[in-house]
Amino acid sequence: MPMRVTVIGTGYVGVVTGACLAYLGHRVTCVDTDEGKIARLRRGESTIYEPFLPELLVAAAARGGIDFETELGAAAAESEVIFIAVGTPPLATGEANLSFLEAAARSTGAAMDAGRFRVVVNKSTVPVGSGNLVEALVREGIDEVRPAERRRIRFGVASNPEFLREGSAISDSLYPDRIVTGASDRETLVAMQELYRPLVEQSFDPPPGVPRPAGIKRVPMVTTTLTSAEMIKYAANAFLAMKIGFANEIANICEHVGAEAPEVMTGIGLDSRIGAKFLAPGIGWGGSCFGKDVSALLHTAQEYNYDSRLLRASLEVNAAQRLMVIQKLQEKLFILKGRTIGLLGLAFKPDTDDLRDAPSLHIAERLLQMGARLKAYDPVAMSACREQRPDLKIRFCESARDVAAEADALVLVTEWREFRDLDLADLARVMTRPVLVDGRNLFSPAAAAAAGFDYTGIGRPGPRTAGQAAEPSPAGQSS
Numbered sequence: 001m002p003m004r005v006t007v008i009g010t011g012y013v014g015v016v017t018g019a020c021l022a023y024l025g026h027r028v029t030c031v032d033t034d035e036g037k038i039a040r041l042r043r044g045e046s047t048i049y050e051p052f053l054p055e056l057l058v059a060a061a062a063r064g065g066i067d068f069e070t071e072l073g074a075a076a077a078e079s080e081v082i083f084i085a086v087g088t089p090p091l092a093t094g095e096a097n098l099s100f101l102e103a104a105a106r107s108t109g110a111a112m113d114a115g116r117f118r119v120v121v122n123k124s125t126v127p128v129g130s131g132n133l134v135e136a137l138v139r140e141g142i143d144e145v146r147p148a149e150r151r152r153i154r155f156g157v158a159s160n161p162e163f164l165r166e167g168s169a170i171s172d173s174l175y176p177d178r179i180v181t182g183a184s185d186r187e188t189l190v191a192m193q194e195l196y197r198p199l200v201e202q203s204f205d206p207p208p209g210v211p212r213p214a215g216i217k218r219v220p221m222v223t224t225t226l227t228s229a230e231m232i233k234y235a236a237n238a239f240l241a242m243k244i245g246f247a248n249e250i251a252n253i254c255e256h257v258g259a260e261a262p263e264v265m266t267g268i269g270l271d272s273r274i275g276a277k278f279l280a281p282g283i284g285w286g287g288s289c290f291g292k293d294v295s296a297l298l299h300t301a302q303e304y305n306y307d308s309r310l311l312r313a314s315l316e317v318n319a320a321q322r323l324m325v326i327q328k329l330q331e332k333l334f335i336l337k338g339r340t341i342g343l344l345g346l347a348f349k350p351d352t353d354d355l356r357d358a359p360s361l362h363i364a365e366r367l368l369q370m371g372a373r374l375k376a377y378d379p380v381a382m383s384a385c386r387e388q389r390p391d392l393k394i395r396f397c398e399s400a401r402d403v404a405a406e407a408d409a410l411v412l413v414t415e416w417r418e419f420r421d422l423d424l425a426d427l428a429r430v431m432t433r434p435v436l437v438d439g440r441n442l443f444s445p446a447a448a449a450a451a452g453f454d455y456t457g458i459g460r461p462g463p464r465t466a467g468q469a470a471e472p473s474p475a476g477q478s479s
């Protein structure tokens with residue numbers, strides 16, 4: 001049965017959630033306080049770079065229906081399910097900033113009347129205990145507007161953490177490994193089961209461009225308490241961040257002992273207890289989630305007087321890994337002051353324009369502090385970089401070749417697909433010094449050397465003594 005749904009927040013999570021639910025047949029209104037975003041969405045423009053999102057928005061409008069509003073009131077009043085998908089960025093202390101969530105929960109309460117039972121679903125990543133906070137704030141909102149009706153207005157709170165990865169957000173949302181829902185009452189859980197029935201049963205036709213992966217027949221729905229659902233999200237991200245950090249630690253040791261890290265990762269990833277994903281050595285993870293979620297979990301543990309050394313180490317290992325690039329450049333060029341360094345890629349990973357906590361920005365900051373000159377090319381994230389970081393003196397280029405021209409070194413920062421097919425010999429020819437630091441192990445060391453590059457990757461100590469040159473690792477990862 002189609003349900004009436006409101007989604008508060010039209011960022012990466014909100015707009016994808018709204019579009020997918022409408023595609024499944026629900027009637028969706030997406031609400032955002034950012035008038036510019038809503039105006040663009042109403043014109044049919046996507047506000048983020050996400051493959052197949054524009055097409056999905058068109059299909060969603062034709063199926064269940066989707067519209068975009070700046071005012072929450074009318075949509076929330078009509079809805080059976082209200083998602084909160086606002087940002088929870090980190091504060092300087094590492095805690096999650098809950099001010100957007102608090103405002104959204106309060107205004108949800110203010111929009112409610114006694115007409116129907118509603119479920120307020122927290123999709124934002126929030127610290128353990130926030131489900132209770134949302135409930136209290138919805139009540140406060142009700143008390144502000146309809147104090148007399150307080151006892152007759154019925155609602156439940158659910159925690160439904162999001163596991164999508166930017167760049168494959170639509171596929172992750174329509175064909176998830178699992179759906180996690182926490183709630184403290186049965187009526188709320190039943191409403192969530194009804195909402196997600198088409199997804200659980202996979203009873204919909206796949207949208208164009210986003211085929212159903214082979215073998216998916218039913219999606220498991222994990223139902224649990226609010227607190228456990230909140231903890232599942234943090235634990236999942238902390239584990240993934242730690243797994244990448246582990247691969248990087250091993251890669252750094254591989255460099256010392258002369259082992260090929262990508263091959264080591266293939267060797268351990270084939271162990272079904274370990275799994276091949278998130279084991280690619282590189283310059284570390286970035287993005288809006290891992291850093292903030294690991295910091296927030298660390299902070300929560302500290303509130304209970306528990307010092308999580310493993311989580312702390314994950315953050316430290318990742319911060320150090322980003323600067324490995326600088327060390328490698330120093331080994332090749334000795335002096336960085338006055339040298340021209342070209343960055344290939346800026347986005348924190350391919351297929352997104354998201355620059356939140358992107359390693360590229362830390363590398364750029366450090367290189368500029370050291371007196372280097374910077375050029376960069378990214379297929380989609382350059383305008384975001386210009387807009388968000390005008391302080392970074394980067395010369396933005398039209399192509400990878402423009403970046404290479406007269407550069408003293410190239411650093412591959414983001415493994416965009418188009419970089420795989422670069423004519424390396426041509427790039428090496430136009431550079432002042434053909435130095436290539438491959439921060440994602442995208443290229444074959446042998447091919448780079450044959451093209452004339454002085455190549456260095458991550459965890460790849462040098463010429464091989466036997467067999468073929470190592471090929472890029474299959475141990476892909478994207479957060």
Ligand SMILES: NC(=O)c1ccc[n+]([C@@H]2O[C@H](COP(=O)([O-])OP(=O)(O)OC[C@H]3O[C@@H](n4cnc5c(N)ncnc54)[C@H](O)[C@@H]3O)[C@@H](O)[C@H]2O)c1
Binds near residue numbers: 032034100125
């Ligand atoms: N981006 C991801 O890959 C991802 C993945 C899983 C979970 N999450 C979590 O989901 C949440 C949202 O993340 P995001 O990346 O979509 O954030 P975002 O910053 O891209 O978008 C948040 C949106 O909420 C809007 N907003 C803020 N306060 C509002 C209010 N009171 N009413 C209406 N709109 C309001 C903002 O204007 C913004 O458009 C975060 O908690 C994040 O940790 C994100």
